[in-house]
Amino acid sequence: MPKTRKERVIAMARKTTARRTTTKTTPAAEPAKCQPCGGTGQTSVTVRVGRKRRPVGQQDGLCLDCFGTGIAASS
Ligand SMILES: [Zn+2]
Numbered sequence: 001m002p003k004t005r006k007e008r009v010i011a012m013a014r015k016t017t018a019r020r021t022t023t024k025t026t027p028a029a030e031p032a033k034c035q036p037c038g039g040t041g042q043t044s045v046t047v048r049v050g051r052k053r054r055p056v057g058q059q060d061g062l063c064l065d066c067f068g069t070g071i072a073a074s075s
Contacts, residue, residue: 033070034063034072
């Protein structure tokens with residue numbers, strides 16, 4: 001036996017609200033930037049020469065952490 005009309009309406013309303021599940025589309029996770037190079041894929045390497053390892057300057061080198069991709073390896 002159905003309840004009163006008012007109760008049925010409330011029940012229906014509850015059902016519809018319950019069905020409205022928040023289907024938030026999670027944004028694609030951006031790849032984490034490589035820390036040592038800051039996402040550039042290149043790091044400045046200090047160039048050293050001689051027996052005393054005297055620094056003569058800096059040279060752009062391939063980031064060894066991400067191998068030039070700029071994206072932190074997820075391992
Ligand atoms: Zn890197």
